[in-house]
Amino acid sequence: MTATLVEPVRAPARVATASLVLKEARLLLGMSTVWIGVVLAVALCTAWGWTTEPRWDVFTANSGMASLVLAGFLVLIGHLAASRDHRHGSTEFARTLPSPARRRTVGLLALVPAAGLVAASAVLAELILLLPSWPVGAFDPWLIGVAVVIPMVGAAVGVAVGRWLPSTATGPLTLFGLAAVLAILPVLGSSADALPWLLFPVVLDENVAPTMPRPTGAHLLYLVALLVAVVAGALLRHRRLLTSIVMAVALVLAVAAVQRQRDERVPTGPETALPYLDESAQHCERRGLVTYCALHGYGPWISLWRDAIDPVVRALPPGVTDLPLVRQGTGPATSVIADQHWGRHGSWARDSRTDLRSQYIRVLLRMPDQLAGHPGPGGLAERNRAVLPQGSLELSTGPGCSGSGQLRTVMALWLVAQADRDGRAVLSHPENLRFGRVDIGRAEIEAAKRLVEAPRDRVGALLADNWASVRSAAPAGDVLAPFGVANLPVADEESACP
Amino acid sequence: MTTVRIAGLSKRYGSTTAVDDLDLEIGTGVTGLLGPNGAGKTTLLRCLATALAPDRGRVEAYGLDPAVAAQRTELRRRLGYLPQDPGLYPNFSAAALLDYVAVLKEMTDGRRRRAEVRRVLEEVGLADRATVRVRKLSGGMRQRLGLAQALLGEPDLLILDEPTVGLDPEQRMLFRALISRLGETRTVLLSTHQTEDVGALCERVVVMRQGRIVYDGTPRGLAHQAEGQVWLSAQPPEGNLLYWRNSDGEFRTLGTQPPDGTPVKPSIEDGYLMLLGPEVAVR
Numbered sequence: 001m002t003a004t005l006v007e008p009v010r011a012p013a014r015v016a017t018a019s020l021v022l023k024e025a026r027l028l029l030g031m032s033t034v035w036i037g038v039v040l041a042v043a044l045c046t047a048w049g050w051t052t053e054p055r056w057d058v059f060t061a062n063s064g065m066a067s068l069v070l071a072g073f074l075v076l077i078g079h080l081a082a083s084r085d086h087r088h089g090s091t092e093f094a095r096t097l098p099s100p101a102r103r104r105t106v107g108l109l110a111l112v113p114a115a116g117l118v119a120a121s122a123v124l125a126e127l128i129l130l131l132p133s134w135p136v137g138a139f140d141p142w143l144i145g146v147a148v149v150i151p152m153v154g155a156a157v158g159v160a161v162g163r164w165l166p167s168t169a170t171g172p173l174t175l176f177g178l179a180a181v182l183a184i185l186p187v188l189g190s191s192a193d194a195l196p197w198l199l200f201p202v203v204l205d206e207n208v209a210p211t212m213p214r215p216t217g218a219h220l221l222y223l224v225a226l227l228v229a230v231v232a233g234a235l236l237r238h239r240r241l242l243t244s245i246v247m248a249v250a251l252v253l254a255v256a257a258v259q260r261q262r263d264e265r266v267p268t269g270p271e272t273a274l275p276y277l278d279e280s281a282q283h284c285e286r287r288g289l290v291t292y293c294a295l296h297g298y299g300p301w302i303s304l305w306r307d308a309i310d311p312v313v314r315a316l317p318p319g320v321t322d323l324p325l326v327r328q329g330t331g332p333a334t335s336v337i338a339d340q341h342w343g344r345h346g347s348w349a350r351d352s353r354t355d356l357r358s359q360y361i362r363v364l365l366r367m368p369d370q371l372a373g374h375p376g377p378g379g380l381a382e383r384n385r386a387v388l389p390q391g392s393l394e395l396s397t398g399p400g401c402s403g404s405g406q407l408r409t410v411m412a413l414w415l416v417a418q419a420d421r422d423g424r425a426v427l428s429h430p431e432n433l434r435f436g437r438v439d440i441g442r443a444e445i446e447a448a449k450r451l452v453e454a455p456r457d458r459v460g461a462l463l464a465d466n467w468a469s470v471r472s473a474a475p476a477g478d479v480l481a482p483f484g485v486a487n488l489p490v491a492d493e494e495s496a497c498p
Numbered sequence: 499m500t501t502v503r504i505a506g507l508s509k510r511y512g513s514t515t516a517v518d519d520l521d522l523e524i525g526t527g528v529t530g531l532l533g534p535n536g537a538g539k540t541t542l543l544r545c546l547a548t549a550l551a552p553d554r555g556r557v558e559a560y561g562l563d564p565a566v567a568a569q570r571t572e573l574r575r576r577l578g579y580l581p582q583d584p585g586l587y588p589n590f591s592a593a594a595l596l597d598y599v600a601v602l603k604e605m606t607d608g609r610r611r612r613a614e615v616r617r618v619l620e621e622v623g624l625a626d627r628a629t630v631r632v633r634k635l636s637g638g639m640r641q642r643l644g645l646a647q648a649l650l651g652e653p654d655l656l657i658l659d660e661p662t663v664g665l666d667p668e669q670r671m672l673f674r675a676l677i678s679r680l681g682e683t684r685t686v687l688l689s690t691h692q693t694e695d696v697g698a699l700c701e702r703v704v705v706m707r708q709g710r711i712v713y714d715g716t717p718r719g720l721a722h723q724a725e726g727q728v729w730l731s732a733q734p735p736e737g738n739l740l741y742w743r744n745s746d747g748e749f750r751t752l753g754t755q756p757p758d759g760t761p762v763k764p765s766i767e768d769g770y771l772m773l774l775g776p777e778v779a780v781r
Contacts, residue, residue: 011604011605011606011607015606016601016604016606018606019601019604019605019606020601020602023597023598023601027594027598084587087587088585088586088587088588089583089584089585090584090585090586090587091585092544092549092581092583092585093579093580093581093584093585093586093644093647094602095548095549096547096548096549096574096577096579097574097599097602097603098571098572098574098575098602098603098604099601099602099603099604100571104602
C-alpha cells in the first residue's frame with residue numbers, strides 16, 4: 001500500500017456550505033426515484049389531456065395535478081435524504097463530521113431548487129409531448145409557476161419533517177396525511193370561491209372564458225409563502241428567532257394571498273361570464289364562405305372547425321350566401337356555437353367534428369335547437385336565463401319534436417353523410433345523428449341512404465331547386481320520388497318540429 | 499509529544515458506569531486499547547471522537563476542548579473516526595459515499611476531493627469496488643470502507659473502534675502496514691480484542707476494566723504480567739486459571755505450575771488474561 005499524501009483543504013464556511021448544497025442537489029438529480037416520479041407525472045398529465053386538443057387552462061390544471069404526484073415522490077425523497085444519518089446506524093460517524101447541523105440542513109434544502117428544476121423539466125416534457133398540437137386560450141405564466149412550485153413545497157416538507165422527525169416511518173405517514181388533507185379539501189368546499197378550494201394547491205380549469213380574470217398570481221404567491229414557511233420550519237432547529245420571524249411573515253403573506261384570491265375572484269354565472277364570451281370578446285376571420293369567430297387565443301382552432309364544416313358548405317347549391325357564422329362564446333341563435341372543447345385523436349376528434357357539423361346543418365336548415373324553440377334573435381345566455389332563473393351556464397334541453405316527413409330532415413342527414421367517404425356508414429349509426437332536439441325516424445334515415453347512393457349532382461340539383469323548402473318545416477311530399485323514396489310518414493301537427 | 503489529554507472522565511448510562519474518573523494522555527503513535535466487553539472502551543472512544551459528551555471530566559485533543567462548540571468543530575476537522583458499527587449509507591456507491599463524506603469534511607475542491615477518494619480507496623484495497631453500492635459489499639469490505647472514510651483528509655487523530663473485525667488475514671496485514679505507517683506522524687487510538695494486532699502495531703497499550711485503566715504500558719510489559727505463570731504440560735492441570743490444548747497436544751496453562759509443567763515465554767494475550775483475572779479468563 002502506497003499513500004500519496006494529499007494536503008486537505010479547509011474551506012471557509014460559506015464555500016463549504018455551497019459545496020454541500022451542490023452535492024445534495026447532484027445527489028437528488030442523480031436519483032432514479034426522482035426521474036421515475038417525473039416520468040409518472042408526465043405520463044399522467046399526457047394521459048389526462050390525451051383526448052382533447054390542448055388548452056392552456058386545462059394543461060396547467062393537468063400539469064398541476066401531475067406535479068402533486070411528483071411532490072409526493074419528493075416528500076419521501078426529501079425525508080429519506082434528511083433522515084439519512086439516522087438510518088442503518090449512521091448516526092455515530094455522521095455526528096463526528098465537521099459540517100455542523102445547520103449546514104447539513106441548508107445543504108439538504110438544496111433539494112428545494114433542485115425539485116423546481118425537476119418540476120420545470122417535467123412541465124417542459126409535458127408541453128413537448130403535446131406536439132404537434134399546442135395549447136390554445138390564454139397563457140397564464142402564474143399557473144406554470146404553480147406546477148413548478150408544488151414539487152418544491154413537497155421537497156421542503158420532506159426535508160423539514162426529516163430534520164425534525166427522522167424516524168423512517170414519518171416520511172410515508174406525512175405523505176399519507178398530506179394526501180388525506182388534499183383529498184378532503186374539495187369535499188369541504190367545491191364552489192370555485194370556497195376557501196378549501198382556494199387552499200387546494202392546484203388551480204383547476206373551470207371552462208370559463210380565456211380572458212376572464214382569475215387571481216392566479218395571488219394563488220402562486222400563496223404557494224410561495226407556504227414554501228418559505230416550510231423552509232423556515234426546517235431551519236427553525238438552528239436559528240430560532242430569525243426563522244420564527246420569517247415563518248410568521250410567510251404565513252401572514254399566505255393568508256393575505258388567499259384572502260386576495262377570494263376578493264378578486266369573479267363570481268361564477270352567465271351574468272358575469274357574458275362580457276368575456278360575447279361578440280366583443282371574439283375575433284372573427286372569414287375562411288372561404290364562412291366566418292369564424294374565436295375567443296382570445298383560440299384562433300388555431302378555426303382550421304379544425306373549418307375541416308368539420310367545409311364538406312357541408314361544398315355540398316350546398318352555388319349561390320347560397322347567407323351561411324351561419326361559427327362562433328365561440330355567445331351570440332345570436334342564428335350562429336353556430338363551438339365550445340371550448342375539441343377532441344384530439346381518432347373517435348374523439350371525429351365526434352367533435354360530427355357535433356359541430358350537425359349543429360351547423362341544424363342552424364343552416366333552421367331546425368329547432370336544444371330548447372326546441374324557433375331560432376331567432378337573442379343570445380344563448382339570454383335564452384338560457386329564461387329557462388334557468390338561477391343562472392347556470394349549462395344549457396338545458398327542451399322538449400323534443402319530430403322531424404318525420406320533413407324534407408330538411410332527410411337533407412340534413414344527407415349533408416352529414418357528405419363529410420365521409422362512406423356516407424352510408426355514417427347513417428348506420430343513428431345514435432350519432434343529433435340535430436338539436438329533432439327526433440329522426442327510421443324512414444328519414446333510409447331515405448337519406450337512398451340519396452347518398454344517388455349521383456351527387458342529382459341530389460345537389462334537388463337541393464338547389466328546393467332550397468326554400470329545405471330551410472323550413474315543409475313536408476317532403478313527392479320531391480324524393482325520383483330517388484325511389486315513397487311518401488314519408490308525417491308527424492302530427494302537435495309533435496312536428498316547427 | 500502528548501496530543502490527547504483526558505482528565506477525570508466519567509460517563510454513566512443510567513445506573514451503569516461506563517467510564518469512571520479516567521485519566522489518560524496519548525501522544526503520536528499507535529496506542530492500543532484492550533479490555534473485555536463492557537469495559538468502557540467504546541464509550542471512551544466516543545467521548546474522544548466528540549460523538550458523546552462526558553458527564554464529568556475533560557477531554558482535550560491538540561489543545562481543543564470538544565465541550566466548546568467552535569473547538570469541537572475544529573477538532574472534528576482533525577479527526578478520523580471509525581465506529582464499531584460504521585452504518586454507512588447502503589444506497590451510495592463506495593466512491594459516492596466517500597465523496598459525500600469528504601464534502602462533509604469540508605473538502606470543497608472537486609478535483610482534489612476525487613483524488614483523495616481514489617487515494618483512500620487504494621489505501622484500503624477497494625479501488626476496484628468504487629462503483630459498487632455499499633449494501634452489496636461484504637462485511638469485511640464495509641469495514642474497510644468505514645476505515646477509508648476515517649482516513650479521508652489525512653486526519654491528525656485517528657480513532658478506530660475494532661477496525662479489524664471482519665478482515666481476512668491478508669487484509670489484516672495490509673491494515674497493520676497502513677496503521678503503522680500512519681502512526682509515524684499521527685495519533686492513532688485503536689480499540690481491539692485482537693492482542694496480535696496490539697503486539698504487531700502498538701508501542702503502547704492501555705487495558706480497561708469496568709471503566710478504569712488497569713494497565714498502561716508497552717505490549718511487552720503487558721506480556722510480562724504473566725511472567726513465570728505460563729506453562730506447558732503433558733497432563734491437564736487442576737485448579738489453574740485457564741488452560742487449553744495446543745496443536746502439539748500439550749496443555750498450555752496460566753497460573754501455578756502443574757506437576758509436569760515447563761515454563762514458557764508469555765504472550766500479550768497471557769499477560770492480558772492474567773491481568774484481568776479469573777473472571778475474564780473464564781469468560
